[in-house]
Amino acid sequence: MPSAGVATSSTNGPETSRRDELLAIAAGLFAERGFKNTTVRDIADAAGILSGSLYHHFDSKESMVDELLDTFQTELWRSYDAIEASDASPRTKLEAVVRASFEAIGEHHSEVAIFQSDALYLATFERFSYLIERNRKFRELWTGLLEAGVASGELRADLDVALVYRFLRDTVWVAVRWYRPGGSLTPADVADQYLTILLEGIAKGSPHA
Amino acid sequence: MPSAGVATSSTNGPETSRRDELLAIAAGLFAERGFKNTTVRDIADAAGILSGSLYHHFDSKESMVDELLDTFQTELWRSYDAIEASDASPRTKLEAVVRASFEAIGEHHSEVAIFQSDALYLATFERFSYLIERNRKFRELWTGLLEAGVASGELRADLDVALVYRFLRDTVWVAVRWYRPGGSLTPADVADQYLTILLEGIAKGSPHA
DNA sequence: CTGGATACCAAGCAAGTGCTTGGTAGGCTA
DNA sequence: TAGCCTACCAAGCACTTGCTTGGTATCCAG
Numbered sequence: 001m002p003s004a005g006v007a008t009s010s011t012n013g014p015e016t017s018r019r020d021e022l023l024a025i026a027a028g029l030f031a032e033r034g035f036k037n038t039t040v041r042d043i044a045d046a047a048g049i050l051s052g053s054l055y056h057h058f059d060s061k062e063s064m065v066d067e068l069l070d071t072f073q074t075e076l077w078r079s080y081d082a083i084e085a086s087d088a089s090p091r092t093k094l095e096a097v098v099r100a101s102f103e104a105i106g107e108h109h110s111e112v113a114i115f116q117s118d119a120l121y122l123a124t125f126e127r128f129s130y131l132i133e134r135n136r137k138f139r140e141l142w143t144g145l146l147e148a149g150v151a152s153g154e155l156r157a158d159l160d161v162a163l164v165y166r167f168l169r170d171t172v173w174v175a176v177r178w179y180r181p182g183g184s185l186t187p188a189d190v191a192d193q194y195l196t197i198l199l200e201g202i203a204k205g206s207p208h209a
Numbered sequence: 210m211p212s213a214g215v216a217t218s219s220t221n222g223p224e225t226s227r228r229d230e231l232l233a234i235a236a237g238l239f240a241e242r243g244f245k246n247t248t249v250r251d252i253a254d255a256a257g258i259l260s261g262s263l264y265h266h267f268d269s270k271e272s273m274v275d276e277l278l279d280t281f282q283t284e285l286w287r288s289y290d291a292i293e294a295s296d297a298s299p300r301t302k303l304e305a306v307v308r309a310s311f312e313a314i315g316e317h318h319s320e321v322a323i324f325q326s327d328a329l330y331l332a333t334f335e336r337f338s339y340l341i342e343r344n345r346k347f348r349e350l351w352t353g354l355l356e357a358g359v360a361s362g363e364l365r366a367d368l369d370v371a372l373v374y375r376f377l378r379d380t381v382w383v384a385v386r387w388y389r390p391g392g393s394l395t396p397a398d399v400a401d402q403y404l405t406i407l408l409e410g411i412a413k414g415s416p417h418a
Numbered sequence: 419c420t421g422g423a424t425a426c427c428a429a430g431c432a433a434g435t436g437c438t439t440g441g442t443a444g445g446c447t448a
Numbered sequence: 449t450a451g452c453c454t455a456c457c458a459a460g461c462a463c464t465t466g467c468t469t470g471g472t473a474t475c476c477a478g
Contacts, residue, residue: 018425033330036246040466053426055467117326121242163402166387167380174379193372200409227455249436262456264437 019057022047024110026064031113035065035122065114066127072111073134076104080141090148091155095199097145099191101172105179106187112176142169168198228266231256233319235273240322244274244331274323275336281320282343285313289350299357300364304408306354308400310381314388315396321385351378377407 025046029038040061044051058064079100083093105112119135122128143165149155171194179190234255238247249270253260267273288309292302314321328344331337352374358364380403388399 034243034245036243037330039464041464049425050427051466052428052468056425061466121246159406160402163399164406166384167403167406170383170386171376171380174383175375177379178375190372193369194376197368197373197376197407248434250434258455259457260436261438261458265455270436 022054022057023064023068027068027110027114030065030068030118031110035061035114035118062125062127065118065122068111069115069119069122069128069131072104072108072115073130075108076100077134077137079103084141089154090145090152091199094142094145094149095195097142098168098172098195098198099188102175102187102191102194105173105176106181109176109179109181112173116173116176138169139165171198231263231266232273232277236277236319236323239274239277239327240319244270244323244327271334271336274327274331277320278324278328278331278337278340281313281317281324282339284317285309286343286346288312293350298363299354299361300408303351303354303358304404306351307377307381307404307407308397311384311396311400311403314382314385315390318385318388318390321382325382325385347378348374380407 022043026038026043029042029046032038033042039051040054041051043064044054047054080097083096083100086093086096088096115131119128119131123131123135143161146155146159146161146164146168150157150159150161175190175194179185179187231252235247235252238251238255241247242251248260249263250260252273253263256263289306292305292309295302295305297305324340328337328340332340332344352370355364355368355370355373355377359366359368359370384399384403388394388396
């Protein structure tokens, strides 16, 4: 149970515990150079302690990523579920889901980066089988919205939904590779531009058809 | 000189040398699990020999990727240069460049995958500094075509070219993650669909403007 | 002032890493 | 049949990996 979240003492110090600090440091390194290519000594060095001392706070290197990814996924799906449950049109829901995803890139940059580059590798371990499950739910949500949009007439009917899904998914998440939080572009700015490019391509009534 | 390509004997046997076989095996493994996460023993096992025997054919593990990436880049730029030198319109050139890139995904799947996931890491070594140079040339080619397209009136003027470039670049190359050569979709099929989605978004005369 | 919790250090182990070394079997050529 | 070349094996070296163990300093509650 890596993501129980009740590990630290109840009278918790200065706002963020040492444990959370270490987790944030690990997240940054995992995101930068990948999970396997980050050693526990790298993390310890960055934190100013010895590698063995990490094991006072965490069971293993694996449990660190586990906690990072699980927490992130849970929060992301709180957004997705709320959007899905709303009574907006498919196209509006699709836009909201894209915006929520760019928000996630802004607020959980490291976690998204880790998920993008290491999820496939991690999913080969039983412990991370929930990643496969989440991925399936994700695909169902997005393709469902695309199909509903086609059915409602908001989106073009001459589309290969499976291919558009991959196109859409990749463009959104791959942005984590170049997007830097704190720069001049907010996640909302990027989402606006992306949606403009995307929707004026897949929205119905194109002048080229 | 990793990519000299005149290493094997002149009276060459059965069409592909043992060396080329081993290189192809290594390429597949690098693409699948990353360069650093592939051990020389993995490669040797897949080839049915011992790890030490690899060093009869290659200097080092590094020189294997080096040869793979350098060969691939050289071939890719033969296509790009021909397109750039033609007298087609910017938009037509852009389409050709996208198609050539999808062809590369089809014909050099492993190499593209390696480039996508390991170029950033490899570029930290002096030996692979040519990757940075190629990347710069690539950005100049693509953004140049976008700007020329805007200037010629073929592409919408209300675009952030730098952002569209990243959008375009990422969608094309990230396809290597899911595209499988030999499936029902040819690279040309995928290119057609991608260009349709993309251009009817960024082409001038959108009904939503 | 005692007892327990927190946060760390110092040292090291077993497994795995890229690569080297010295050698062998078989084929081709002169 | 001698000499060389290609392709490989068997063993192991120096180093790095994730993780363990036994211990110490500091704090706060009773």
